[in-house]
Amino acid sequence: MDEGKFAPSASLALPPFHPSAFPPFSYIYLPMSIRLLILCCLLSAQSFAQISQDSAAFFIKDIYRQTYTEMQAYKWLTTLTKDIGNRLAGSENSLKAIHWAKATMDTLGFDSVWLQPVMVPHWERGDKEQVLMIAKDVGATQLKAFALGNSPGTGNNGVRAEVVEVQSIEDLRALPDNAVDGKIVFFNRAMDLGQLSTFSAYGGAADQRTTGPVAAAEKGAIAVVIRSLSTRQDDFPHTGMTQLSDEIENIPSLALSTNDAVVLSNALKKGKVELYIRTTCKMLEDNMSYNVIGEIKGKTNPDEIILIGGHFDSWDVGEGAHDDGSGCMHSMEVLYRLHKMGYQPKHTLRCVFFINEENGLRGGKAYADSAIINNEYHMAAIESDAGGFTPQSFGCSAGALASLDTTMAHMNDFMELLEPYDLELKAGGGGADIGPLKPKTGVMIGLRPDSSRYFDYHHSDADVLENVHPRELASGAAALTSLVFLLDQYGIGK
């Protein structure tokens, strides 16, 4: 395109600040410091009443301007990913990250910052996985694979057995009784990319990873490999949690890269194929970890909390940049930005980095347990855990303490202010970490970014800073900051 042909949208023109001939602030140039001073006076003068929609629109425009200009979430994410790296719950690196997060929040002017102790599982991957495919016409071929999280290892000697390919757990169960006895089951169903949301496509294929290994063990198999849950055809294996059984001996399970899943499937079309697999992963004793919590106390409604959070643990591959470094940096920026803009919230704002979402959800449960014991009412619990991509909407689900219909009708009124930013409310959403908090919550909200690229990177070595776009990440931070501001101003209509 060339200049001039993309006319600015009329809907981006905010209404005048005062209904006079005076042009809106957004159209006259004032240094940022003066703009902020004027705004703070206006917000402060109205601090015990709801501010006007015009003032709110002006404030949101400044949130976006400052977020895009400062790029704070991206700066923090750079430190987290490049200086610390990935951070599986229970690992030494996760503690390093937790202490960095607390130290960072300590500098941001919040009213309080604390660590909430949580015992977490401690699973270790051990040596680099070895997967060797042995087939008559192809010879021996190394396949790229990651052990699935929680999976037991093969032991030092590894295992070698024939492979049986199936497309689903149902297919596996329909096989004759001894069809996979002593064999390795290969779940090879691809994500259905014809679906609108890649999250739906993921949801439709994830059972192979979560419950496939136990189903295979019940049928007599000695190990499982799955096709990685990925939206790309490439060489990156994608790990993720597999569920263990208390009633049967759990078996080693791994994810192959999508390219190597094709290699294996093609070899199987020609005849018998064996895999040699060696993994040394193991589950150790639980150890101590922490949720990291920062808080700005509310002026008029301090006992009503607006929570914004993500999970701070990641898998032990890549850098956990999108999953969920982005969501945590989003959450920290919400409180940072509002504080920096001189905004004094009515409600208590709390930023929470939950630990151990990936393989246990212990952080989310511990936070909820504490909230229930201490009778802490959460007006809204918001989670960002779908990546640092351009946000499209906020997905809302019912908490136990408010009617979703009433809340969404009320929120839809103030969501008009976010129309210029291509944001809207949708029914359905939330987050794993805030799930246990439902009994103490009015409304549960999940940020929904564009999902096109999320599963290109998810749980793989490709989930690194380089695949996070600074402006897209900032758009999520600005969207969440604006939502928290609006919830604080206008409540949930309960």
Added chain:
Amino acid sequence: MDEGKFAPSASLALPPFHPSAFPPFSYIYLPMSIRLLILCCLLSAQSFAQISQDSAAFFIKDIYRQTYTEMQAYKWLTTLTKDIGNRLAGSENSLKAIHWAKATMDTLGFDSVWLQPVMVPHWERGDKEQVLMIAKDVGATQLKAFALGNSPGTGNNGVRAEVVEVQSIEDLRALPDNAVDGKIVFFNRAMDLGQLSTFSAYGGAADQRTTGPVAAAEKGAIAVVIRSLSTRQDDFPHTGMTQLSDEIENIPSLALSTNDAVVLSNALKKGKVELYIRTTCKMLEDNMSYNVIGEIKGKTNPDEIILIGGHFDSWDVGEGAHDDGSGCMHSMEVLYRLHKMGYQPKHTLRCVFFINEENGLRGGKAYADSAIINNEYHMAAIESDAGGFTPQSFGCSAGALASLDTTMAHMNDFMELLEPYDLELKAGGGGADIGPLKPKTGVMIGLRPDSSRYFDYHHSDADVLENVHPRELASGAAALTSLVFLLDQYGIGK
């Protein structure tokens, strides 16, 4: 994130096809061929009336499914970018691309495909640009630069002169009369990234490139360099059209990479800096080129046209992948997809690849001239020229033959069907190529994708296939196909 925590949105659940206990087709597995057969029977049975909203929703869901599964736009774009490459109007490569496009459309089952002759400017870049910075403390440094499109060259010997940095044309004009006599003007105003849309940020900085060189020539300068209009700080210069004057001798003008604009500006802070510039670009005689047009004739309203297009020329750098290979492949897929799905449109659907948008707009003008002479009514003219990113909305402007308010109110009714796809109508939009067609048009519509990354690549060597995400490109194609289908079914309410 982990599985299960991103609950599918209730709003994605389409209403049942029949108001009976029979589940919607979308929830029961049927082979694609059978799904299509059923759908075509239903659409055909209703072909002289508007189909029901439920049928339309079902059809749109299938448009998305097929577009995401087949990835046809991306396959074509791969051929265009990798086998042909960039295609500045007037170049041999642009003719190669035009013949490929016609040959491709010829295979797609359209009712007719033709080339519309257009005389276009023929500007050539010549030798690789040489820009050498000479400064006392720094010594001589090569700077990365592209000549601006249409710019004259320096001649074989190049030019060498002192540099004067300004931030704007106003700054330049405010300088003393002989301040830049015989010197090189350096326009160094960055894009304002605090703006919501990068297109607005671009619009706010582009005058340096479009009218800066003539303003500098009028003031006595002998050459111009500008800071590239880019959202990134990197080593890629971004070219683009500069306007020529008939009244003064035009001077050589170039864009520096943003990194080298910083290098130059820093050197200037320390004292006098000279640039040696050598470019051999030149404007040759106009030569013959073509718009490429494919058409499916309407069944009931053949004299009412729905046009969907992009521009087929690109700059002579990179591959013109986003700008505007993506828009052209979008447009071709709209007709291809509807035809492949057995859809028989009421109105005539026309896909147009306009030539010479970048430095002349001759293709858009020639198309409009022909439409005016032949009295061709365009119910809607749609352009995709903002990149192959995830679409956010359709921007609408008034054509001369319908009221925008009436049209948008009518369209907003059927836009409910695109809510699950995070699409909406906005006021303001269109496209450069369809601009001249306004007198013969009801409504002008531009696709508005996420603009976060567009100006990272625009008019630079970074605008290559590798920076187009297959699924994001497909989302644009599916959105446009769905819009054209809805416009064909429900009209514009005129």
